Amino acid sequence: MRLPSLLLALLIVAQPVFSDTVTKPIKQASSAKEEASAPPKEEPKSVKDAPVKESKAEAAARKKEAQAADELALKIAERLAAIRKDKEEVAKPVVRPPIRPYVAPSKKVSGVDDKSKKTAKHWSYEGEEGPLAWGKLNPANIKCDLGERQSPIDIRDGIKVELDTLNFDYKPSQFQVIDTGHTIQVNLSAGNYLNVSGKNFELNQLHFHRPSEERINGKGFEMVAHLVHKDRDAKLAVVAVLLELGDAHPVIQSIWNNLPLEKNELVKALKNIDLTQLLPKRHDYYTYMGSLTTPPCSEGVLWMVMKEPVQISADQAAIFARLYPHNARPIQKTSGRIIKESL
Numbered sequence: 001m002r003l004p005s006l007l008l009a010l011l012i013v014a015q016p017v018f019s020d021t022v023t024k025p026i027k028q029a030s031s032a033k034e035e036a037s038a039p040p041k042e043e044p045k046s047v048k049d050a051p052v053k054e055s056k057a058e059a060a061a062r063k064k065e066a067q068a069a070d071e072l073a074l075k076i077a078e079r080l081a082a083i084r085k086d087k088e089e090v091a092k093p094v095v096r097p098p099i100r101p102y103v104a105p106s107k108k109v110s111g112v113d114d115k116s117k118k119t120a121k122h123w124s125y126e127g128e129e130g131p132l133a134w135g136k137l138n139p140a141n142i143k144c145d146l147g148e149r150q151s152p153i154d155i156r157d158g159i160k161v162e163l164d165t166l167n168f169d170y171k172p173s174q175f176q177v178i179d180t181g182h183t184i185q186v187n188l189s190a191g192n193y194l195n196v197s198g199k200n201f202e203l204n205q206l207h208f209h210r211p212s213e214e215r216i217n218g219k220g221f222e223m224v225a226h227l228v229h230k231d232r233d234a235k236l237a238v239v240a241v242l243l244e245l246g247d248a249h250p251v252i253q254s255i256w257n258n259l260p261l262e263k264n265e266l267v268k269a270l271k272n273i274d275l276t277q278l279l280p281k282r283h284d285y286y287t288y289m290g291s292l293t294t295p296p297c298s299e300g301v302l303w304m305v306m307k308e309p310v311q312i313s314a315d316q317a318a319i320f321a322r323l324y325p326h327n328a329r330p331i332q333k334t335s336g337r338i339i340k341e342s343l
């Protein structure tokens with residue numbers, strides 16, 4: 001009878017733990033620590049201290065049973081402690097201080113780099129942490145090595161068809177500039193949309209690569225701007241605007257005017273930016289399915305590469321080059337993917 005009664009007693013002790021977990025997770029969080037250490041020690045002790053008045057003949061069997069009871073009690077106590085610990089861990093985030101506001105937007109908006117930053121594994125564009133090593137830096141980056149639909153690609157042999165019109169619904173917007181350590185990125189306030197094929201994508205951020213990551217029939221460009229959009233299902237659509245040397249561009253200038261002095265420091269621009277002005281006049285484009293061009297190289301990204309390049313001045317390109325002379329992932333295999341292009 002010892003074991004069942006012991007079990008019953010322990011279950012009664014355990015009861016508040018389960019009910020607390022459901023009803024008062026936050027309020028109980030502070031006392032959870034104390035609870036975790038005290039009762040488990042006492043419970044097995046009470047079993048040991050229980051009076052034993054059996055005859056010598058029964059002693060061995062009783063001792064064995066007591067030992068078993070002690071072991072069971074210890075296991076239950078450990079389980080209780082584990083449950084309380086879980087409860088603590090669940091409750092902890094509630095009392096944690098909020099993430100510093102200037103960090104949050106960049107992580108949230110970047111999308112591209114979010115997961116790799118969380119894993120705290122450094123990656124770069126050259127050397128031991130360069131593109132060929134990305135897949136090995138973290139298991140989350142497996143697609144960088146094994147993906148079959150990776151970006152960028154050399155765009156050629158496109159199927160010329162009448163593509164859906166890109167309906168840009170951009171408006172003058174507030175923006176912030178951040179040096180992520182991999183590029184210069186512009187985070188935009190809400191309200192800029194791209195509607196294509198009946199799907200609505202919101203523009204989150206744009207960033208730059210030098211030289212352009214994508215090539216057109218083998219030809220590279222001075223730089224490229226990637227405008228990263230996301231739909232309500234978190235599917236990504238990236239519009240690439242190729243940048244070639246020519247006249248200075250006012251939008252690029254207003255971004256450069258707000259370059260941060262330090263990495264990961266978000267500079268809030270005082271003037272608005274209208275990214276309609278960064279788009280080429282003609283909206284012809286190439287489109288294919290690809291990936292993020294940075295770790296974790298996630299696939300399922302809809303790419304739309306504008307055919308007509310936009311001009312920036314040599315001085316404007318030189319400013320970016322001082323910060324990032326080369327931040328472009330090498331060309332990836334097309335692997336039989338279909339590329340379509342406007343007629």
Ligand SMILES: [Zn+2]
Nearest residue numbers: 207209226293
């Ligand atoms: Zn990019």
